[in-house]
Amino acid sequence: MSLTAGLSLPLRRLTMSNSLPSCSKFGARAFSTTLQRDATWGFIGLGQMGYCMAKNLRAKIPADDTLVVRDINQDAMKRFVEEAKSDAKNFGVKEGSWKVEIAECARDVADKSSVVITSLPEPEHVKDVFHSILKGGKLPELEKERLFIDTSTIDPASSKEVANAIHTTCQGRFVDAPMSGGVVGARAGALSFMFGATSKSGELVERVRAILLLMGKKAWHMGEQGTGVSGKLANNYILAINNIATAEAMNLGVRWGLDPKALQEMVNSSTGRCWPMEVNNPVPGVVETAPASRGYEGGFGVSLMNKDLRLAMTAAKESGTPLTLADMARSVYTKVEGEHRGKDFSVVYKWLLGKSQ
The missing domain is CATH 1.10.1040.10 (N-(1-d-carboxylethyl)-l-norvaline Dehydrogenase; domain 2)
Known part of the structure; x- marks a missing residue:
């Protein structure tokens, strides 16, 4: 059995049905496009692209917000925290005032964050991360529905499989949002995102677009979930x-x-x-x-x-x-x-x- 196949099986076990349920807590709730103050954001995957994206995210979110980061590379996480302490000065913020935390695991990121952004190399890595999040059971409830934005470039079938696992367990909303522009664009905050999210909720689309524009200059809504990676x-x-x-x-x-x-x-x-x-x-x-x-x-x-x-x-x-x-x-x-x-x-x-x- 391939690694991808091995990881997809636990995701299917966590899926209760093939259709999206009506999750009562969020069924009638509007998606606000206003960024909450004192919010907690999560970022998983500090590779060449993700590192730069996370730095731009930390620079653009309100100063009092917290960014929780996770990567298998411990040195990358430590370097990110150290750079955040000094980078604040370049944005007119008191040195050391930007809040950045290191998470022990992906589940820890999801537990603490209202928005979780992932940037990972391969489909199996994406499945592995979301399996580790979902296997811990129900995530803490939030005032606003938890949003998972996967910026990884993976195949449409894997993206839809992960989305189904998130949605049918009522753990939040999953959006596929790969990017274009390379490391140069990621560093400059000039990435172009293409994302897939249900068009039935225009407010969800605008919420996603507002978040992506914290790390890029363009964000195209391509259609339903899965169309971003396509x-x-x-x-x-x-x-x-x-x-x-x-x-x-x-x-x-x-x-x-x-x-x-x-x-x-x-x-x-x-x-x-x-x-x-x-x-x-x-x-x-x-x-x-x-x-x-x-x-x-x-x-x-x-x-x-x-x-x-x-x-x-x-x-x-x-x-x-x-x-x-x-x-x-x-x-x-x-x-x-x-x-x-x-x-x-x-x-x-x-x-x-x-x-x-």
Whole structure:
């Protein structure tokens, strides 16, 4: 049995039915878009993206609110708390006044928080976290329905499975809200979120949007639960293809004797313009802020791109949708991951250089 299968079984055991129940406590309650003061927020997953997102969240929520963080990396949590003590000064807040707590486990985060945001690498990690939350029984009741916002990029089926487990046990409301913009966007608070939430409650949609805009600049409501991750996989399929095409075109131009910066500027004013060319250019030195200019470090890992491509291909197969370029792209990313694991996915360009020699 796979790890994913093993983790999905406990979630199904916690699901009482396939339909959403009418949870009496919140059935007629309105969702306020006003941020509560003295509230407690939870954030699980302090990876490269999550760490930056959590820092922006702490900076944007009211100073008297508390942020509870959890990650398997103890050093990351300790560093986050220490940085929060000094970061407050940059926002005109008394040093050390921002409240940040370290949680012992995911259940501890959910127990204390009215909003829980998760940012995790793989579907099995998401299932593992929510299984650990739900297996502890009924969470403490709140004045406002507890909101779980998962910003992870996972497959639609897994996202719906977790949502069903949350909803049928009346533990809160689950929303899928993956993001686009990379580490650069996460650091700058300029991410674009695409989220899935029931459209029957416009106030829920606005509540979610208000929270996401604390960490980004755009938040698109894509439709019902599950449509956020579907939209993200469609977007990242385009990104995966564009990244390879950009690397190949830049390699071709350089080998023809073109100045890479001149080529990049021309393409960005022409029909070939795309994010991998303009923002995340794969040639070192062309875009100073791009990972390529710092040894392909600190960006969107090639392993994550390979994972997203795999998820898109699986979802496409389940829906009977042809992806004619997918197999070739997956072959490229698998080879690049084998040689440059841990590097930004624009390292495809460096891999191509090795093949050219």
